[in-house]
Amino acid sequence: MSQAIPSLPARPRLVGSQDMPPMVAARIEAEFEAPALPLVMLSPDQLLEAALAHRPEALLVTSGTSVPAALIHALPDCVRQVATVSVGFDHIDRRALQDRGIILTNTPDVLTDCNADLTFMLILGACRRATEYAAVIRSGWGRPLGMTELLGIQVTGKTLGIVGMGRIGRAVARRARGFGMQVLYHNRTRLPPELEQEAIFVSDLDAMLPRCQVLSLHVPGGPNTNTLIGTRQLALLPDRAVLVNAARGSLLDEDALFAALDSGRLSAAGLDVFRNEPSIDIRFLDHPKLFLTPHVGSATMETRTAMGLRALDNIASIHAGNGPLDLVA
Template sequence: MAARPHIVRSVRLPEAVEARIAAEFDAPPPPDKPLDTDTLFRLAEKTHAEAMLVTHHAAINAEAAQRIPSTVKLVATVSVGLDHLDVAAITARGIAVSNTPDVLTDCNADLAMLLILATSRRAAEYTALVRAGWGRDLGMDEMLGQRVSGKTLGIVGMGRIGQAVARRARGFGTTVLYNNRRRLSPEKEEGATWVEHLDDMLPRCQIISLHLPGSDDTDGMVDAAFLAKLPKGAIFVNAARGRLVNEDALIDALRSGHLAGAGLDVCRNEPHPDPRLLELPNLFMTPHVGSATVETRTDMGMLALDNVAAVAAGKPPVTPVTA
């Protein structure tokens, strides 16, 4: 790579990241709106880009990987998730792949706690009532939420974010269980208790929170049978991936009252949620914004650029991804 690497990016990045790009890299102006895959490839070819900074807007599947311009040496995704990349197909062409782990952990855990608290305390319904004018005192037995303290939280997937959620949940006085492929070392358990079999954990949880990647193996794992194992009145939270959930089953459980509420940051058909979900008063939903803070998005962009700089210097990426 050249001393001042040529790069392209699929989205405008936070101010500090754009300032670094201007100072250290040769790059076209930031796009006004996210670029799709073909548009990004054309721009990379036109500018002889040696690295591409991408997000889910510019997905690269196996077919697209064959069309990456020959000048590109690195695909740096500004994300920790890799759902939008066929890493095996990209690396098979001798192109490195990097992501941005660790820097998203705290903000995603914070958002999961927001979903847990907002859903348990019926924040969507309270906000709707206030915006409609409020207008009357509520009865002592009306629109009652649930206390989080004293409940049992089940975490499905105990990676970095799951561990950070467990750490936060302890501060709210919850008992934390977790299900993972294998038990973690005690120093990583954050006071949580491992339950080997998911079916054994679900009936014990008044709150359940998903923190595992989406894949063909986990697609639709939250189905009617999964939800039926939760106690009546449970709270369901998903700040991981929309494809984990069978939304027909989730809607049925929310309509029937088997679930008291659901807190979602993701859904299957982003950015167009199933209209049936949006009609439910006991749904609290955010628009896939787990990492959406100035600090975290800046850290993500900077780490992506660190990967570019490393490859430009003839070194391996700082946070490489392998198939």
């Protein structure tokens, strides 16, 4: 009598909200049951429609994909996980997920260095007036610059204040040491000495701000940090300080920022994130003291690939009964 051959377990089922780098897309095709990834990011309504049609175990989304309560409560019971290809998760209604018993995972660690690199690009670009230099070149240049024209701020030797000394904040501090910068940091709790690496902890943000010639923000978005930096905080910075934000646009009062730039209180700012992205305030479009990038902190092929693969690792692990690798508590 022939012995029955055990059937292989079904592949994990997922629905993705947008396209992914080639290695990620190839793995989805090889190891998962999924409809073709959309070339244009799905709206919440479209994401729900896809979930109802394909009945996945997991939704694979990105930081640009809103996952509101209305979508979550309408999801079919088969959905057990939302895997976001990001560290931040303020685009997802966590309470609604908890109400439904749906697991949320993210992708920490793999984008730390990439975001820290971009942060330092913002610091250098803002301090050295990169926007204005590029405008001179694109206008044809045409004459030698005078000895006092377009003078920037030297980064080397300045004092850098970091708000939020998590993985990315610590990676920025490591880069700052290569420029001979003194690093101060404000955090909910002081780090152990081996993680501080000579950075100086300041428990009171207001006490740190007057010492920061460059201030860089690295805390998550959400109600607890909304408008963390406004008129009062900007007034505490020393004259001609530089502000950098590669974390979340909600941290910064943009009206206060423009007032500080226009008054000369701030020398410049470098921003990768905005309150109303991608439809940003038109004042950002031609302000000479701003060095801007369009929320691209993780935008390298290596990092986006690693993020996508880590999200798939989380989906595969839950499908196999091993639990999430990167559970958002």
